[in-house]
Amino acid sequence: MDLDPPPITKAYLIASTAISVAVQCNIVTPLQLYFTYRSAIEQGQLWRIATTFLYWGPIGLDFVFHLFFFARYSKLLEDGAFHGRKADYTWLLIVSCTLLLILSPLSPSPFLASPLSFTLVYLWSRLNPAVRLSLFGIITITAPYLPFALCLFSWALASGGSSGWGLGVIMGDALGLLAGHWWYFWTEIWKRERGSGGRNWLETPRIL
Secondary structure, eight states, rough: OSSSSSHHHHHHHHHHHHHHHHHTTTTOOGGGSSSIIIIIIIITTTTTHHHTOOSSSSSHHHHHHHHHHHHHHHHHHHHHTTOOOOOEEEHHHHHHHHHHHHHGGGGGSSSOOHHHHHHHHHHHHHHOOOOOEEETTTTTGGHHHGHHHHHHHHHHHHTTSSSSHHHHHHHHHHHHHHHHHHHHHHIIOOOOOOOTTTTOOOOTTTTT
């Protein structure tokens, strides 16, 4: 993992690691972190809107795997397609998180960190379709296939592909792919259509 990630990626890594350590040390519990409309909005526990994207589960192999890939592809986006565009990258994260919160009732997992990671992986893969990757030193694939390969690997890590939890993980990650495609469609595909007038429908607000 890059020891000097760009600022937005670094801030996420620090916050996510701090929360995982806090749970590991029994300072907080996972039940205080995940998002539900009732808890976050009706009961005023607004921190859940953020913490549901920051907690990856118990510290272990799955935690390291997902945090590594989040850091890698967040950095590639922040230093690549969004280089010098911190406001635009922040807006991407805000829009993606909002969409995932809306879709969260469809996810068997109460946490949305992994779907957010897959949103970024999917977006990077679509913006870099010609890049060839060696997947764990076993096979070589082109970038557009990466999110789907990682979905399968995430499923295998969760339970060896034999339990409902593993199925829940891959369904949650699929929501991340959907959110990533939604952003990609409105910012890259739709603006090339004749009826769009070349407009980016997800343009970053001036307030950012």
